[in-house]
Amino acid sequence: MTATTPEWTREYDVIVAGSGAGGVTGTYTAAREGLSVLMVEASDKFGGTTAYSGGGGMWFPCNPALLRAGAEDSVDDALTYYRAVVGDRTPVELQETYVRGGAPLIEYLETDANLEFVPLPWPDYYGKAPKAKLDGMRHTMPNPLPVADAPEYKDLVRGPLDVDRHGADTPNDMYIGGRALIARFLKAIAAYDNATTQLGSPLVDLVIDDGAVVGAIIEVDGKREAIRARRGVLLASGGFEGNDAMRAEFGVPGVARDTMGPATNQGLAHRAGINAGADVDLMDQAWWSPGLTHPDGRSAFALWFTGGIFVNQDGKRFVNESAPYDRLGRDVLRQVDDGTATLPFWMIYDDKEGEVPPIKAANFEFYPTQDYRDAGLWHTADTLEELAAKIGVPADALAATVARFNEQVPTGVDPDFGRGDEAYDRAFSGGEPPLVTIDQGPFHAAAFGVSDLGTKGGLKTDVAGNVLRADGTAIPGLYAAGNTMAAPSGTAYPGGGNPIGTSMLFSHLAVRDLAARA
Numbered sequence: 001m002t003a004t005t006p007e008w009t010r011e012y013d014v015i016v017a018g019s020g021a022g023g024v025t026g027t028y029t030a031a032r033e034g035l036s037v038l039m040v041e042a043s044d045k046f047g048g049t050t051a052y053s054g055g056g057g058m059w060f061p062c063n064p065a066l067l068r069a070g071a072e073d074s075v076d077d078a079l080t081y082y083r084a085v086v087g088d089r090t091p092v093e094l095q096e097t098y099v100r101g102g103a104p105l106i107e108y109l110e111t112d113a114n115l116e117f118v119p120l121p122w123p124d125y126y127g128k129a130p131k132a133k134l135d136g137m138r139h140t141m142p143n144p145l146p147v148a149d150a151p152e153y154k155d156l157v158r159g160p161l162d163v164d165r166h167g168a169d170t171p172n173d174m175y176i177g178g179r180a181l182i183a184r185f186l187k188a189i190a191a192y193d194n195a196t197t198q199l200g201s202p203l204v205d206l207v208i209d210d211g212a213v214v215g216a217i218i219e220v221d222g223k224r225e226a227i228r229a230r231r232g233v234l235l236a237s238g239g240f241e242g243n244d245a246m247r248a249e250f251g252v253p254g255v256a257r258d259t260m261g262p263a264t265n266q267g268l269a270h271r272a273g274i275n276a277g278a279d280v281d282l283m284d285q286a287w288w289s290p291g292l293t294h295p296d297g298r299s300a301f302a303l304w305f306t307g308g309i310f311v312n313q314d315g316k317r318f319v320n321e322s323a324p325y326d327r328l329g330r331d332v333l334r335q336v337d338d339g340t341a342t343l344p345f346w347m348i349y350d351d352k353e354g355e356v357p358p359i360k361a362a363n364f365e366f367y368p369t370q371d372y373r374d375a376g377l378w379h380t381a382d383t384l385e386e387l388a389a390k391i392g393v394p395a396d397a398l399a400a401t402v403a404r405f406n407e408q409v410p411t412g413v414d415p416d417f418g419r420g421d422e423a424y425d426r427a428f429s430g431g432e433p434p435l436v437t438i439d440q441g442p443f444h445a446a447a448f449g450v451s452d453l454g455t456k457g458g459l460k461t462d463v464a465g466n467v468l469r470a471d472g473t474a475i476p477g478l479y480a481a482g483n484t485m486a487a488p489s490g491t492a493y494p495g496g497g498n499p500i501g502t503s504m505l506f507s508h509l510a511v512r513d514l515a516a517r518a
Contacts, residue, residue, distance in 0.1 A: 020048025060102025240267025288329025291451030
């Protein structure tokens with residue numbers, strides 16, 4: 001925190017840190033509302049974690065895109081569901097602001113021809129909670145955008161993951177999912193000459209004058225620059241999942257290697273806010289998922305399993321393999337914590353789809369099969385007993401586990417872990433129970449760890465995104481959104497699109513608030 005007024009090099013009404021969903025939404029809103037705005041991004045690409053999202057979805061009940069498609073829902077029902085899932089872990093008014101605010105935001109954005117949204121049906125993640133929406137019609141995504149419509153951003157938008165992790169070529173045809181969201185916003189922002197965007201420029205400190213944030217310190221090529229913000233600073237630069245020291249400090253399980261966030265998500269904005277006097281919450285929390293372990297040592301978010309079961313070190317099933325990924329990840333972590341499970345755990349599957357695990361959404365291309373074998377991550381054997389020996393679990397237990405599971409398959413019911421009991425469980429199996437026998441040798445095992453989509457703890461805010469001190473008062477001129485703020489959803493993940501939706505909405509509300517101030 002810089003408490004003395006430095007020599008300003010530039011000045012804007014608003015400085016926005018981060019270029020993910022929150023950063024671009026805040027920047028666009030500021031520009032559209034007539035404010036001069038500077039968006040700074042720490043890395044050399046726009047998009048943050050958002051750009052890695054395959055769907056780029058947002059959980060915004062009853063928004064215009066859903067209503068056009070015939071969604072039958074009410075905001076009150078959505079709020080009943082959200083409140084039942086989140087409980088009292090976060091302020092009620094924060095929860096209500098999120099649930100009620102998504103539809104007006106989409107209405108605001110869709111008046112711009114560059115910003116188009118369509119439904120992406122995705123069931124709510126707690127299907128047994130009151131007023132859960134099982135048809136998925138609370139979930140919206142950006143309409144894909146031809147690269148030819150915005151070619152200038154092809155190499156400036158982060159991802160997809162294959163590009164960053166495998167060196168694949170950047171797609172030349174379409175921006176899809178999170179990349180489409182970022183490209184559409186960049187195109188919309190470019191229409192305003194009062195908006196400036198800047199890559200390779202992390203926000204490393206805030207400037208305080210008489211208790212108010214009046215500017216920010218930006219670092220470019222090792223040199224620091226003080227930039228004045230006449231109205232305020234919005235911190236929307238993601239979480240601190242890429243910083244192992246901060247993860248350890250705040251007790252976030254796992255390691256930076258296994259996160260799906262970009263390496264530049266180091267928590268610099270969190271530190272700047274804390275140094276300015278901000279209170280924090282949920283700092284030990286993240287958006288969790290099971291992670292298939294790859295030869296580079298990273299366990300990466302994987303979903304859409306068309307077969308297989310998970311077993312622990314005792315050769316026994318221990319979770320619902322088809323549960324929503326955050327709930328599944330939390331269940332694994334709970335059992336690791338109490339000693340019921342250890343990492344890695346194993347997916348056991350047969351040869352119906354061959355040696356490659358029955359995973360249809362690994363989020364990037366598999367390495368060559370031999371690489372997994374050589375790394376000791378994939379194993380094959382003619383019998384379950386031989387497979388058990390290769391992965392170090394009791395042979396009799398593994399055989400008995402598979403036998404019991406196979407007996408359940410014809411019934412379509414899993415009395416042990418409830419696999420298939422909720423709509424999300426059946427989302428990838430055509431609505432049928434996701435139970436597939438393991439009976440066609442040879443048999444296979446693939447190693448899994450726990451991944452995350454980013455941390456979700458951060459600076460406490462009010463309903464307008466104002467950052468709060470421990471006494472509940474706001475720090476004038478300082479706002480936060482997305483994974484830089486303490487998530488309104490608390491320790492829950494109510495539905496797909498909550499991280500992106502939260503980031504977009506509270507960035508928008510923050511800028512509307514500071515725009516209304518003198």
